Amino acid sequence: MATKKTTSRTSPTKKPATPTPAELATQWRELEARLGEALGPRTSGQYPSELEPLAMTFEHAPDLGALLPDDYQRFVEELGYRWVNPGKKGLAFLPPRWRVQASQGMGEPGRPWTVVREEREAGRHDYRFVMFASEDLNDINGYCFGKSAQGDGLVVWSVEDSLPTLEQGTFTAWLAKKLGALGKQAATPRKVRDDALGDPLDLLLDSYGATATQAREERAAAVLAGHPRNTKHLFLHTATLRVLPDMVGEFTELESLSATGVRLVLLSSALGRLTKLKNLNLSNNPELTSLPAELARLQSLESLALDGTGVKDLPETLLQLPKLRYLNLKAAPLTSLPDWLGRMPALQTLVLRQTRLPAESIEALKQARPDLTIELST
Structure with a gap:
């Protein structure tokens, strides 16, 4: 008598349900x-x-x-x-x-x-x-x-x-x-x-609002907090700061401050407390469009680098800096040069490479200050 074959059927595997x-x-x-x-x-x-x-x-x-x-x-x-x-x-x-x-x-x-x-x-x-x-x-x-x-x-x-x-x-x-x-x-x-x-x-760090402002201040303050307050040279190149906070005013012995490429949008007025500062480098911060009026208090400042910033208009407070001899405005979005620039007493070198200033504006400055070295794109 023939044996009847039986076949087993495997139930198809159900796909796991998609979570809600x-x-x-x-x-x-x-x-x-x-x-x-x-x-x-x-x-x-x-x-x-x-x-x-x-x-x-x-x-x-x-x-x-x-x-x-x-x-x-x-x-x-x-x-x-x-x-x-x-x-x-x-x-x-x-x-x-x-x-x-x-x-x-x-x-x-x-x-x-x-x-x-x-x-x-x-x-x-x-x-x-x-x-x-x-x-x-x-x-x-x-x-x-x-x-x-x-x-x-x-x-x-x-x-x-x-x-x-x-x-x-x-x-x-x-x-x-x-x-x-x-x-x-x-x-x-x-x-x-x-x-x-x-x-x-x-x-x-890239937002408006009180919460965002507090976060930027805390982030920038945390970067500064690890440095001795009597340091003379401060280089801030390794962090996104967005702001130079009020804490910077505590570094009253500073002679050089460099904050390049840290995406600054704002400088604290406390910057004016750095009366021994000789060199200030703010280059490569394209969203930095203005400078605080307290900059006029930096009576020891000799060099100011604003190349690659978003500064369109130079504040007349610069005229109050008696020792400023070097000003770098390379690639800044300037549209004109103020008349008072030629009256800056100590200015020796002005860098205007990669700017779109009108030729007549530069020529007027040359006439007013024939002793001034103006560096232009070649």
């Missing part, structure tokens, strides 16, 4: 708790929703709400605009105005940036992507929302060097994957330098 925004919010909180236990409190934080950038890329700021999927909006309603930083590669959710600012700086695949920029400057650009999260805003890297190439649904795209590159799926699927990767970092024992932690984007 509420479940993802819970997982995010758990991640923050694990990171805090492993590396301390500077591994997570939250941006104020009203955080306003110091500058927008273009004047015309669009309403990008139509490009924000519902699951993302439910997630930020639950948690706010949080960030985590495990010391290697973090993730930060951009508050509304920063979403706009970052989106303005993005290009569009397949379109020349010159054309996109012209449209955005004119306020007639139809935005197709909105950047909502990042690990690095300096080079505009992170993640944006945009329509899928396979249909009209909104999906996450990775952004590299300001361009959307690859689709990453829905917001919930993308975030579940990111949480898994960040969780592995939290579970891996390692030593992390404390200065590698904190806000991964430094948004507060």
Whole structure:
């Protein structure tokens, strides 16, 4: 008698259900708790929703709400605009105005940036992507929302060097994957330098508001705090300061102060207390557009470097500096030279390379001060 064969049927493996925004919010909180236990409190934080950038890329700021999927909006309603930083590669959710600012700086695949920029400057650009999260805003890297190439649904795209590159799926699927990767970092024992932690984007340093102002002051003061108050030479080249804080006035023995390329936007009036200062170098701070009136108190100042700053108009307070002999204005956006410049008593060298000053303005200064060395572009 033939034996009847039986066949076993294997049930198809079910795909794991995609977490809901509420479940993802819970997982995010758990991640923050694990990171805090492993590396301390500077591994997570939250941006104020009203955080306003110091500058927008273009004047015309669009309403990008139509490009924000519902699951993302439910997630930020639950948690706010949080960030985590495990010391290697973090993730930060951009508050509304920063979403706009970052989106303005993005290009569009397949379109020349010159054309996109012209449209955005004119306020007639139809935005197709909105950047909502990042690990690095300096080079505009992170993640944006945009329509899928396979249909009209909104999906996450990775952004590299300001361009959307690859689709990453829905917001919930993308975030579940990111949480898994960040969780592995939290579970891996390692030593992390404390200065590698904190806000991964430094948004507060580039924002308006009382909270942002306090953060800039604290950051700059922390940089200065490690130096003896009787030091004579201070070089601040290794940190983003944004401001030269009131604490600088405590360094009354200073003879040289150099704060180049630290993204200054503001100088404290306390700078005027440095009456022994001979050399002040503020070069390569393009967002620094003005100088405090208290600069006139620097009666020992001999050299002032404003090259690469955003200073458009020289304050007449410079006329009150009896020993200033060297003034560097290379690549500053000056449109004219004040008449009083020729009356500065000690001025010997004036650097005007890479400026767009009218020839007649320079010629008038040469006539007024034939002894003055004026360095121009060749």
